[in-house]
Amino acid sequence: MKNLLLVENDSPLAHSICQSLAQPDISIYTVASLSAAYDLLEKMPFRLAIIDRILDDGDGMELVEYLTQDAPDISVLVISQKSAQIERIKGMRAGAIDYLTKPLEIEELRLKIKKLLRLRLQNPTNVIKLGQLNLDLNSGILTFGAESKQLRKRETELLTCLMAHPNQVMSRDQLITHVWGSLSDQPLYSTLDVYIRRIRIKLGAISSTLKTIRGFGYMLKTNSVH
Numbered sequence: 200m201k202n203l204l205l206v207e208n209d210s211p212l213a214h215s216i217c218q219s220l221a222q223p224d225i226s227i228y229t230v231a232s233l234s235a236a237y238d239l240l241e242k243m244p245f246r247l248a249i250i251d252r253i254l255d256d257g258d259g260m261e262l263v264e265y266l267t268q269d270a271p272d273i274s275v276l277v278i279s280q281k282s283a284q285i286e287r288i289k290g291m292r293a294g295a296i297d298y299l300t301k302p303l304e305i306e307e308l309r310l311k312i313k314k315l316l317r318l319r320l321q322n323p324t325n326v327i328k329l330g331q332l333n334l335d336l337n338s339g340i341l342t343f344g345a346e347s348k349q350l351r352k353r354e355t356e357l358l359t360c361l362m363a364h365p366n367q368v369m370s371r372d373q374l375i376t377h378v379w380g381s382l383s384d385q386p387l388y389s390t391l392d393v394y395i396r397r398i399r400i401k402l403g404a405i406s407s408t409l410k411t412i413r414g415f416g417y418m419l420k421t422n423s424v425h
Contacts, residue, residue, distance in 0.1 A: 201316060204248040205229045206236045206262065207278070208255055212303070216249070219309045225316075232256045237265075245273050247315055249308075250295075252279035252286075260293055267294025274315045278303060288376055296363065314363070329362045330421055331405075341401065348401040353378060353394050361409070361419040370416040 201224055207213040208231035217227050228243075230236050233256050236248075248266060250259040259277065266273050277290040282300035290298040297311055327334045331343045339355040341348045350358065356378040361369060371388050379385045395417060399406040410418045 201225050201247075202243060202245045203227045203312075204236065204239065204245045204273075206233070206248065206250045206254065206259060207231065208251065208253075215305055216303075216308065219305045220312060233259070233262055236262055240266075240270070245270075247274045247276065247312065249276050249278060249312070252277060252281050252290075260289065263290065263293045263295055276308075276311065276315065278308070284376075291377055327359060327362050329365055329419070332362065332408075334358055334362060343402075343405060346403060348403075350398070350401065354398050354401070357391075357394055358398055358419075361417065365419050365421040368412045368415050368418045374416065 203220065203225060205213055205216060205227055207216065207229065210231075213229050213231075217229060220227055228239055228245075230239055232254055236250075248262070250262055252259045259279070263275050263277060266275050271294075275295045277295040277298045278301060279286065279290070279298070280301045287298045287300070296315060299308060299311070325336045327336065333342045334340075334350075334355065335342075336355065336359060339350040339352065341350050341358070357374060360374055360377045371391055375385050375388075375391055395409065395411075399409050402408060408420055410420055412418055
């Protein structure tokens with residue numbers, strides 16, 4: 200049974216989310232405040248937390264930062280009316296895997312959560328798996344077939360983002376925001392391209408897995424990594 204924590208004080212929206220995620224193997228626990236979320240986290244384990252920013256007793260970002268530091272095994276997805284780029288960057292920098300802005304497309308949310316839960320099932324020891332690719336997030340060691348490569352920190356973060364969104368075009372801006380976060384620290388596109396080239400070199404015989412989508416960004420093709 201997979202436990203999901205939903206921190207949302209908009210009751211109709213919380214009801215819609217719960218309905219869209221209803222499955223026999225998923226239990227959703229809904230709270231409307233930070234204090235109630237902290238209480239529940241003390242009582243049971245969770246795979247995923249969906250957190251609104253604007254709550255009655257504070258900013259949900261506080262909870263995101265808490266989970267990142269004290270419960271890194273819980274994946275975090277932020278939903279919020281705070282849609283400015285700087286706010287999305289704050290969310291990702293705080294540790295959220297994704298940041299969706301309101302009004303929500305419930306089907307998009309459902310698909311993202313399904314993908315996150317699949318990655319959690321594949322990643323009980325902090326290893327992301329996609330086809331024959333195995334990436335240890337703690338050590339940065341990438342293995343595939345009989346090959347084993349050591350990735351640098353930025354390379355690991357970039358490949359993690361691409362593996363979390365297989366067959367999906369990730370723009371350069373999305374990748375930079377995910378890895379570098381703060382606007383003041385963001386590199387030029389050419390710097391990002393250098394990191395991508397390094398990852399391709401380390402992928403060796405399966406380098407064609409990592410596609411360049413001209414004018415858009417990059418994509419990791421799952422049908423090329425099996």
